[in-house]
Amino acid sequence: MDIAPHAPPGADTQAHGLELTILMPCLNEAETLALCIREAQDFLARSGIAGEVLIADNGSTDGSQEIAQRLGARVVPITERGYGAALRGGIAAARGRFVIMGDSDNSYDFANLEGFVAELRAGADLVMGNRFRGGIEKGAMPFLHRYLGNPVLSFIGRLLFRVPAGDFHCGLRGFSRARIMELGLTTPGMEFASEMVVRAALARYRIVEVPTRLRPDGRSRPPHLRTWRDGWRHLRFLLFYSPRWLFLYPGLVLLGLGALVSGLLFPGPLRVAGVTFDMHSFMAGCLAVLVGLQVVTFAVISKQVGVRRGYLPPPTGLDARLLGLLNFERGLILAAILVLLGGAGMADTLTDWVGRGLGPLEDPRSPRLFLASMTVLVAGIQLAFTASLASIIEMAQPARR
Structure with a gap:
């Protein structure tokens, strides 16, 4: 038996x-x-x-x-x-x-x-x-x-x-x-x-x-x-069983490093100890921002699933604030702001490029502005879909008591 x-x-x-x-x-x-x-x-x-x-x-x-x-x-x-x-x-x-x-x-x-x-x-x-x-x-x-x-x-x-x-x-x-x-x-x-x-x-x-x-x-x-x-x-x-250590902390590190690198290189090349960091490093920083944001949202989703299924305790502190941020309405509002900011930056760069007959851009900051704006736009799209997924999970399964 x-x-x-x-x-x-x-x-x-x-x-x-x-x-x-x-x-x-x-x-x-x-x-x-x-x-x-x-x-x-x-x-x-x-x-x-x-x-x-x-x-x-x-x-x-x-x-x-x-x-x-x-x-x-x-x-x-x-x-x-x-x-x-x-x-x-x-x-x-x-x-x-x-x-x-x-x-x-x-x-x-x-x-x-x-x-x-x-x-x-x-x-x-x-x-x-x-x-x-x-x-x-x-x-x-x-x-x-x-x-x-x-x-x-x-x-x-x-x-x-x-x-x-x-x-x-x-x-x-x-x-x-x-x-x-x-x-x-x-x-x-x-x-x-x-x-x-x-x-x-x-x-x-x-x-x-x-x-x-x-x-x-x-x-x-x-x-x-x-x-x-x-x-x-x-x-x-x-x-x-530890979304913080599996997702949240690595994601925050990636997000922070990416923001730091892209922020330092946005004005132009940076020379440190005889080594010049330029556009490729700036691209790597923007990519780290997107990956870091995605991993942080994984932490939020996994915490939410764990709480709903009853094997993780209710969120407190940083977990609670992140879950609150990914409330469907708040998540969509923040996502919309990021999409608008990113879209505006991309539109400005494209307008300048078209105005120059689609030829070479003389201002070296233009490619950086375009890439940074695209990063912000994609981050907004990620956030919108993640907030939607979080809301579906919230509705699909009642919390265990």
Whole structure:
């Protein structure tokens, strides 16, 4: 059967009265699954917590389901393939008020979950493990993951989303089941780990971190994780959820540099440190203005789509001002002003050219005026169509509450 990932939050937890579900996704983990289950069960027995061990099986063919059932763990089959799909199904089926999830390859320490439970009881919505603080045993993490992948992606996560996590991709983490269910997580693959943290941060959930130990993978086969493929998927996900860093800031840089270059070169050639910048540099500046403006409008549109679909928070500050600017009526008014200004400049240059019998233009500023005017005209046209698209998106789909 397929577990619905969007079951009503708390439906099962209220019925069963359990405080904690220890959730393990599983795909052919017969070598290590029993070790993980026993360790988790020992923790529950030692701590006196009313809980369960839940195995979200993603189609194992090595007898993992029988091992789990024989040891008294609950097994839910998840037919949709993927790490994220297994965890979504497991979270939906969990009976505990809190969920602590971790891989079933014996790399995570299920015997020492006291720190996670304490933070959850204190009101944290999401508790992240930190393997760098808790200790990484020899051979437990590949060199590239330890010194490049995890530090870089964790830094990007902190920069883009202000997540207080030094180990952004630790797979051992605890959370309030109801709060995570409210996020409506959707990704089926390895990027589910990023989606959970990013969506929780955007929703302003309380996120804390506790040290946890990482042991070497106990399996004889290679892990499901693929370093470069899954690393790229995580990075791509982080960028897609941050329109500011993907579109807005690069667009503003291009727009600003283009305006600066074209403004300095509009009167004529400019010589700097023995190098003369002339018409070609002026053309490049005008092109940068148009590209920068287009990228900035992409930021506005992507933010609008994210808000309407419910995975980005309502805009504030600069985002709110840009969305207000692209209001259909205001956008059309600004676009009309730019088109009129650009058209007037082009008409003036063309009139002068026709008056000279379509011959050579003696004033070297005339080509610059024509190109600058065309840039302003095209910018106005871009803005008009972008404002129209923004209005269509606004009407096409009601905002999610």
